[in-house]
Amino acid sequence: MFAARVGGGATDLYMNALGYAWRANAICLSSALDPHADFIYDGGNANGHGVVLAEARGSFSDSTTAATIRNASQNKYLRQVKPYLGKASPYGDVIHGYCVAFGSALQTPGAFLGVSETKVTRAGDLKRGVPPNAISQGALDEGVPAPIALATHRSNFFLMGGNRVVQWIDWLRNADRSVPPDTNPVVFLRLRYAGRNFLISTPALWWLDPFRNWWAEFYDNSRQWRPILRSALRPHATRRTNLGCFAMEETAGIAFLKALTGMLDPRSLRFPSNLRLPEFAPAGFGTINDDVSEGTPSGDYNYAFFRDGLALLGDPQRGRPVGVLEWSPKDGVISKDWQ
Template identity: 55%
Template sequence: MSGSISKIGLWGVDKTVALSGYTPHQHIPSPIEPDFAAPAHSSSLTFGPLALAAAVARTATTRDDAPVAVLDALQRSTLPMLETMIEDGETFGLSTHFQYLADTERTFLAARVGAGITDLYMNALGYTWRANAACLSSTLDPHADFIYEGGNASGHGVVLAEAHGSFAANASAQSVHLQSKNKYLRQVKPYLAMTSPYGKVIHGYSIAFGSKPSALGAFLSLSETKITKPRGKKGAPLPSQATEIRGEGSTPTSIALAAHRSNFFLMGGDEVVDWIDWVRTVDGAPPEPTPIEFLRLQYAGRQYLVHPSSLWWGDLPREWLEDLFNYQHHWRHALRWPPRWRVGRRPHLGLFAMEETAGTEFLKSLTGIIQDGGRSIPATLQLPSFGPIGFGLGGESVGRIRDDADYQYALFRDGLALLGDPNRGRPRGITMWSPKEGTFLQ
């Protein structure tokens, strides 16, 4: 199901969940990195349906050593559940369909939603890049779920995030808060100040989310590393929800590769995933350097890169097809190329895409590594980041951008977007990526 998801059945309005518990945990030294100041936590998180669906997909595909077939299976087993198990309306709640799930399925769904909520909160705090935290410990030892970089952590190190979700009959503010504290002490605290492949761990979070199946409402609890600030030094302000940030600093190449491996998989760009895997291991012969096509799609005032495998051509407006034929004759063969996710599925109403600048800058950097035979990977890359759309902190209405009420989508700081109604966009050309020559327009 990479490339697209179905939005049929998802609720139609933003939901706000208030923070029901917060605990700062002492650590010595404080801060671990002298110049790091954690962003201020927020009293609530607001998110739309597309943002949660995209975040669940992002977190389900962060295991950067997992084969594409495994990532695809994770997607297929999770996203359809969101369509039927979450109630419509401004208040979070589980639908009546939830009662028909077996206990193991309830646990699985709660864990996935908890991971998605964690990704939204961390992204809203300003952290941009993500990776799986399994690298910190053996699979037998408890460890946090995710590693994040960017925002206030840029140039200082990385932060840990442990995620927990519970849809139990006895879920309460107290039980969810206890989970966030216990999991911080067990799965975050032991790894503070440890060195990871992505940088030194300088801060940690444990985020727990819960809801009682029989009642509307949800509980959100946060535990994090306490920072004792010198007298007179103020905490970092909340990051802007709408301001686009460019050139915020160098991104460690290792975590950029991990994040974009997940992103391009979600877009349907398995060829890019293959090249990322090769440059990270330089194991065996490189993939075939066949140029890869991306559609440039103008949507809600931006341009995005879309992989052809994510498009279901039978659903496209006639003017789209005419434009595509005018841009590039060899896109005609794509009309006979059904996306793998589409087999046996109902028509989709959304697709994953990459903001054009974010996508082209990363692909250019990847070409530079490939040209060197993968032997010399730079320590950092210069990549843009963006203010999130479709979710945010502080209870703001974040489901729309400016007055573009006709557009339904979510945009994350690394440039990945889930476009809920892509047919409102217009094709604006073709971007070609040659693994050994870079990107160029056609």
């Protein structure tokens, strides 16, 4: 299980480096018993043409070598990726595929990476692969296909602890909408970190002592926030930890939450074909140029920042709270600054 998770993480980093920003689970391509790739991606050179598959493989054992990793990527590609090229998915036709294998030998420094992908024989041949530099400005202007944007941000808000947002996404995607989720506002902390503003779900803050104090001081005299504070700031733990937390870049979070409110409008309750959502250059991975504000000491911060706006803040207590953001499924987004 651990090796599989590390392999999945290495695959996602690799796909982000290639420019693929939007992802979904590939189980939709076959039954659970049939071998299939792990992820579906959109963006990058596939933007406007279809989606790509990515199979992840992780291996940690005494027998792991560069050759076994290379063979694993080739075999997994042939078995779990290639059969689905040209197939239709809920997110678009599959036009390209990858298998990323990652691993190392136990008690041996270093690691191995093997990548197999669909061969591109000639530019424009979308049945065999994605042509280089295939992104058209028209495709970029159209935005992100709504189904895969919802799948991506469902995973993101789940990681952030934003379960109420997840519930609304699930309700919207479910054909049976008889019982809607709680309509009360969802509150996020706005945190300034590494030259950007990030949104952090309040349930993710219970173990951060300074954040509990800041929230309590700011909202102590506000009756409407007391029930939320009692839940979010309950002292579950008294000792500090070095755990990080997932967060969402503020402009990305606002753009998605506004789009979600629009889709939840009782007059429509439907998906638009595309959503206009921002994409970012990854940061914090070492081999990818960090995209932070000028003059920001990015090397002093411990974090990872993905193309869709999701971030993992390794030391969030270094951040500076600047306000709160309230999202309502009925009324949309309200942003409040702390004075």
